[in-house]
Amino acid sequence: MTLKDKIDLERLPRHIAIIMDGNGRWAKMRGKPRTFGHKSGVKSVRESTEAAAELGVEYLTLYAFSTENWKRPKFEIDALMHLLLQTINKETETLNKNNIRLNAIGNLDNLPSNIHKGLMRIIDDTAGNDRMTLTLALSYSSRWEIVETLKKLALQVKNKQLNVEDLDQEMFASYLDTANMPDPELLIRTSGEYRISNFLLWQIAYAELYFTPKLWPDFRKEDLYEAIVDYQGRERRFGKTSEQLKA
Ligand code: IPE
Ligand code: IPE
Ligand code: MG
Numbered sequence: 414m415t416l417k418d419k420i421d422l423e424r425l426p427r428h429i430a431i432i433m434d435g436n437g438r439w440a441k442m443r444g445k446p447r448t449f450g451h452k453s454g455v456k457s458v459r460e461s462t463e464a465a466a467e468l469g470v471e472y473l474t475l476y477a478f479s480t481e482n483w484k485r486p487k488f489e490i491d492a493l494m495h496l497l498l499q500t501i502n503k504e505t506e507t508l509n510k511n512n513i514r515l516n517a518i519g520n521l522d523n524l525p526s527n528i529h530k531g532l533m534r535i536i537d538d539t540a541g542n543d544r545m546t547l548t549l550a551l552s553y554s555s556r557w558e559i560v561e562t563l564k565k566l567a568l569q570v571k572n573k574q575l576n577v578e579d580l581d582q583e584m585f586a587s588y589l590d591t592a593n594m595p596d597p598e599l600l601i602r603t604s605g606e607y608r609i610s611n612f613l614l615w616q617i618a619y620a621e622l623y624f625t626p627k628l629w630p631d632f633r634k635e636d637l638y639e640a641i642v643d644y645q646g647r648e649r650r651f652g653k654t655s656e657q658l659k660a
Contacts, residue, residue, distance in 0.1 A: 416638040420468065421645055426598035428472035429465060429637075430620070432612055433457070435604025435628030448492040453630035455500050459507075464634035466511055466545045468641070472594050473547050476612050480520065480554035497551070498528050501535045508535070512544035518590035519553030546594070553590075555614035562588040591616055599644045601637075603629045621647055 433454060440450030458475060465473045478493060501515070508515055515536050521529055532551075565588050569575035586592065596616045602608075605626040609617070623640045625632075648655060 416635055419642045424645055427595050428597040429470055430474040430597040430600045432476045432602040433629040439628040439630045451496055457629050457632040460634050461637050462547055464637045476550045478551045480557050494525055494528050498531050501531055505535050505538055508539050512542045514542040514546045515539045516546050516548040517551050519551045523552045554611040558590050601640050603627050603632055
């Protein structure tokens with residue numbers, strides 16, 4: 414029985430989020446510049462996207478560039494942005510062929526204008542696809558997103574379009590960048606780091622966390638299957654007792 418066969422397709426996570434980490438270390442181990450690691454990570458993006466779509470996962474969200482990543486050397490940022498543009502241009506056809514919609518979350522206005530334009534074009538070009546939504550988190554951080562949400566809501570209160578008493582969790586979530594997406598049930602981080610690095614803090618309140626020592630450029634379909642099998646072996650109690658769940 415292969416790993417893939419062990420997956421119960423009836424109990425798939427609807428939304429998987431991945432913190433793609435370890436490109437720099439992967440390259441360093443090979444005596445190559447960090448940017449070589451980023452380039453090599455594109456194959457892993459393709460593999461995870463394909464694997465998730467083939468299984469029937471509805472949403473895949475990839476952390477590609479954080480707000481904090483703007484602090485990296487300019488050379489590395491430029492290389493990452495170039496790679497991003499190149500990849501989205503190259504993959505439009507594949508996304509359409511596979512009926513995958515591209516989406517982006519984060520402070521997109523901060524992206525260089527050619528990247529922003531390219532991104533909006535491919536988001537537009539794939540808007541009609543409905544097999545899976547692939548979301549790239551770009552210039553994204555969760556605290557940024559939460560404060561932006563708060564500003565939007567505060568403005569509504571100020572303009573008397575919203576009563577403070579009516580504000581609830583559901584409404585709050587509907588103003589996040591991830592509005593209309595279910596919360597991720599499974600969050601994967603590669604490269605052996607055990608942290609969240611400002612990713613989807615609100616949305617992962619009850620996600621199952623999966624950490625693997627694999628560096629991102631080594632991540633393949635099998636690794637996604639392994640994470641899903643692990644996820645399916647867990648008991649998600651949501652505060653209840655095990656006995657309550659079984660009753
Ligand atoms: C993840 O790999 C890619 C981005 C954050 C853009 P890193 O570049 O963080 O690689 P490490 O963690 O330094 O090995
Ligand atoms: C998190 O990786 C951000 C992305 C994967 C885009 P980092 O490599 O930037 O995270 P830290 O700084 O080590 O926590
Ligand atoms: Mg890193």
